[in-house]
Amino acid sequence: MKPVAFHNTVLRDGHQSMAATRMKTSQMLPAAPILDSMGFRMLETWGGATIDTSLRFLGEQPFDRVRELRKAAPKTPQGMLLRGQNIVQYKCFPDDVVELFVKCTADAGIEVFRIFDGLNDPRNLAPAIAAVNKAGKVARGEICYTTSPTHTVEAFLKFAGELKEMGCAEIGIKDMSGVITPRVAAELVGGIRKLTGLPVTLHSHETAGLAAASYVAATDAGATAIETSITPFANGTSQPDTLRMLALLDGNPRQPTFDRKKLAELREYFTKVYKELAAFTAHANEVVDSDTLVYQVPGGMLSNFRVQLKDMGMSERIDEVLAEIPHVRECLGWAPLVTPISQIVGTQAMLNVKFGRWKNFSPAAMDIVLGNYGRTPAPVDKEVLALAEKISGKSPMTTRPADSLKPNVENLRKQLAEKGLPTTDEAVVLYAMFPVEYEKLIKNPGSIVDPAAAKTPAAAPASAAPAPRPAGRHQRLQITVNGKTSEALVEEVH
């Protein structure tokens, strides 16, 4: 068997997980040629929260980053993380916007598209996969990994088969909560390879201390690639460090060859960048968080959850609320605990404990029950569905969410023209997702939309302690339920 390939995530998930996605293009460029020279099979550089933070906090034109990195690292394919029909936002966009986004991205230089949907609903992935294939690029269909009675290895394998049928050239296992264990990783990787014959990549997070060992198991099971980062943007809530994974594969027949001197050089460089981003790095990110293992909910979810419970004066009832989560998940068709679903499930569990089960039905939870996010992994509870229909006066959506949306590209282009803004394809897709931020950036180039949250790295003392909660990763939302308004802290985890 060939050596296992490494994909490097430091330029995307590494700093998204460890520094609130605040690494600037100028901080990436010095490292790009080194990364490019080492034999990584892919460099993840874009997507996820990077477009949002480029516009909102860094005053950067997002597509420029792709082009600049392409120039600085021409040999290694660049990859991005695409949220299916949500593109790089949290709401659903019409097919023509999705397609145009993919075209612009491919033209700018992205070769590999990691495409996922939080519910693993194939209908939310199909248009993006088709668009990637049309652009002649690599569609890597991602299986969002979570644990529930309905998320069996068999169910994941079936989904992998569907991804292949829809035109994916590769399969990724996306373990955003870092809960996959070595045995499951081996079973999934081996099973997907056998079933589809496609290259399989495991992507996990070291949050609960399981990822590196699961990468070793995935390697032994024949994974084509595993995804690593560079210290200090590695381990903890990020991907395992490259040098560490290399050491873990010492003596393994699939150990790849990497220049350790260059890895040491990269570590030194990124340590400097990490210090520059001190205002956004939370030291706690680096340590193993066993909340996931103790409470069976993702680590990031629990910390927000505690804040929410405190806000609601329910800190003492955390055990009850945690015990209610599986019930809520079951009623909601075992929707996975990923943003924004994790927050919706958590809030509903609190409401159930506080007012009695489903006495206060949050509108967001109703949306899930009514199919507005897509098809849930298992059928939703019939009584809860009936209640949602009764309260909302709506019937469940049986078509895919985007079917109700009209094509919007030309309308958006017209709006841009009326405002005197650029009307290029790139302008259209950015404006579709971030109208306020995009307009501000164009009218005031180089400016930053939220100066407080975007505090420039240079201004942040490297020794600042304790580091503030990273801004931008957390968002406070007001949720009004039956006239009662609560505040929820929402965290971006993709």
Place this chain on the structure above:
Amino acid sequence: MKPVAFHNTVLRDGHQSMAATRMKTSQMLPAAPILDSMGFRMLETWGGATIDTSLRFLGEQPFDRVRELRKAAPKTPQGMLLRGQNIVQYKCFPDDVVELFVKCTADAGIEVFRIFDGLNDPRNLAPAIAAVNKAGKVARGEICYTTSPTHTVEAFLKFAGELKEMGCAEIGIKDMSGVITPRVAAELVGGIRKLTGLPVTLHSHETAGLAAASYVAATDAGATAIETSITPFANGTSQPDTLRMLALLDGNPRQPTFDRKKLAELREYFTKVYKELAAFTAHANEVVDSDTLVYQVPGGMLSNFRVQLKDMGMSERIDEVLAEIPHVRECLGWAPLVTPISQIVGTQAMLNVKFGRWKNFSPAAMDIVLGNYGRTPAPVDKEVLALAEKISGKSPMTTRPADSLKPNVENLRKQLAEKGLPTTDEAVVLYAMFPVEYEKLIKNPGSIVDPAAAKTPAAAPASAAPAPRPAGRHQRLQITVNGKTSEALVEEVH
């Protein structure tokens, strides 16, 4: 195959690695019945640095801890770490003192003796092993794991065979630097099992992020036991957390059964204790330290090394000095980089770079070359040996170090009597190793010898940040070489 057994280290190595060995007996007792009820095969509670810190910083009678824990946790065998002929100190003691120490310890309630020698010299282990067998307890011979051209799997297996011949009932692999990789762990565990038929335990540290994955590999290779701790005295420079290891073995046919509720309860309890010990916990201990992987020296060694280099005005020459280490190790017969040898090797490497190779030959390095620490893993360099003989005017020691020591027990007892101190066996062995500290404790019961360094946990605010370098784990020594005095920072790592 039976489930893999877990040994719990939180009451010894857990707090030695994470909190400068400062956990008091009173902080252990509330957790002891819970730990006792869970099915651990062994609780490591004593030895290593615990006796030193009990006397010096905690004002505790060391043997009392064993007796109290025995009462509080009667079902689970207690284990200790014994430094062979050095007992729980860094110098060599006569056989009769070693034997008496083992007898007292067995009488107090220790069932399992983990016996090691930094050089893996069987002659430094034989008397302790014999004494343990005489006392009817379990002698677990430890193989100190390190990497060098001479430390091959074959060499370790040969040593395992010698340990069995000397009377060890079990074999441990002691990876104090946390550098063992999954493949090597599997080869060693499998090889030792096949060769000796004895139970094999892997003991590692998560320092470089390799331990948990290596524990999984050791489990698959048939290890009888692996050693885990409890968060927050786990992971980082300590052993992997118990709950984490349990999760990593999900679906593994050898996964043991532990009550996860009780594990959560223990985590909660030890989080409280960890906060009480805030003055001694360095947050950096918890994160993956890749220095070991980058520089091929143990993480703890490098941080001290940097201080030493700075003191010598050689900070800029760190690369040269690091490159010199393999040469020094080779000349010194590939002595492993463990305390105190790691400091001696590091200092000699600095001297070689500063003054030219072996132009300034430190007396401590000469001691190694002349066999005063025991037999080195490989023969020492002939020219360097000739130089040491010439400078010191001494011939190399061919017998074992303790052969030159006369029996001392009755002499020590006489000294104690003359001072009006207790003359019990326990008094004799404690006084043999810690004469000043023992006398002070007896004359002033409950007092602490070094109040500054022993700052009581209650007085330390839980939020104190940044945490000071843990006192007591580091010791400043003066090294005088050819008339030039340098200061060296020595860290306890066992």
